[in-house]
Amino acid sequence: MLIPLTRKKFEELIPTIATGNQYKHYWGKFPDFLRRLLISVIGVVVAFFARIATLGSSSGILIFAVGITVGTYWLWGPIFWASRRNASYRKHPYSGFWKGRVLDVYVTDDVVGTEETVNSRGELVIVENRERRLNLEVGDKTGFYTELQVPIRRDYRAIRPGQVALMLVMSDRPDLSRILQTSDVYIPKLKLWVSDYPCVRRDVFEEVSQTLRQRRTRSPSEGRSARRPARSRMEYDPY
Template identity: 40%
Template sequence: MLVPLKRERFDELIPAVPTSDQYQHYWGNANDVFRRVMVSVALLTVFALAYGRVTADGDFSFNGLALLTFVGAGLGSLYWMLAPVASAARRNGSLRRYEYGALWIAEIWDVFLTEEVLGREEKVDRRGRLAVDFNTESYLNLVVGDEVWETTVQVPMRRAYKRIEPGQMVCLLIFANDPNFARIAKTHSDAYLPQLRLWLGSYPFLRRDSFEQLTRYYFRRR
């Protein structure tokens, strides 16, 4: 079932300002935070030195260049905290650029696993022979569809996904630039399985509480 959404609802489900889940996704681990802090320190130092040189003559009136370096120092000092916001907003924008979105309620037709090679590492053993190690990860693939459309949802395999079976319902947003959805974009949002109350996706595009409420509303109407 395909349910076109009004733009107001579209913007509510995929907000321009990132949600806490989206911010947390890009917050990263301790090493990511440390790297951002180091960048902030470097930016603050560079702009502070530049501001000092601009105002070296003792004129503290905010001319254009002084104001620019002052603002740059302020933003640079906050880079460690603002970078996840910018990354999440840019990720949301990749879907918000479409003019139309629709709730798609489909059925899981097939479930299968694949192994994806993430990288390779070459080592030389004690005998001087080259050994190649491949870094792989298991991915769960769901073939989902209805009479309107068909696509494959692929996510890294997790223990909770073992409950997923063909015949279960799946809900997600799909996108197009024409109101009739004659040409549906290949990109889609993260997916929700209402029967299992389970989310699938590498990134939480959707405001999940609002989307769950939306799916409950349409399931009651069926």
């Protein structure tokens, strides 16, 4: 099932400014905080010396403002990066509410980064950082299929093939025949979100899901008479 959404509803689902969950995602772990703090400290030091070098000039106020902005990067950085990621979703002109099923779910051990280090003999060694990740494949009767890969969580153990899966899809075509991007996946039976980044406002998404379900339950006969012609196979183009 694929139901087009209005632009207004789409913008409610993916806001311009980061939500609390999105801010928390980009806040990251302690090393991420330390990196932002280091950038802030370096920025303040540079601004301080630049301010001293330009004493008496009109650029002093601008340097001071830049110093304050960079000095608080550790705090507002997550808002900036989350809002920028939201913009990558909001650039698509059309969107839809998609309902399908879990086709497969499995775990892989993937390389998530590499580090260069020196061993006891003084040789340069590249160390792979590996992480176990969950791979979730979802699809529908039209032949649409996509896969989501996320870090392992204990809650994901309950996911099984055949369960209903919901998500938001984005397109550059009014008929949504080509899907360019997808959101995180919601499994209503488990009340569980499968996500690497919480791109949608989950409270609004669940309200939309509930509203659509109630409409289909209230007037099944109307739904059958108003059924749209069979849609051609949707094309997924992540690029």
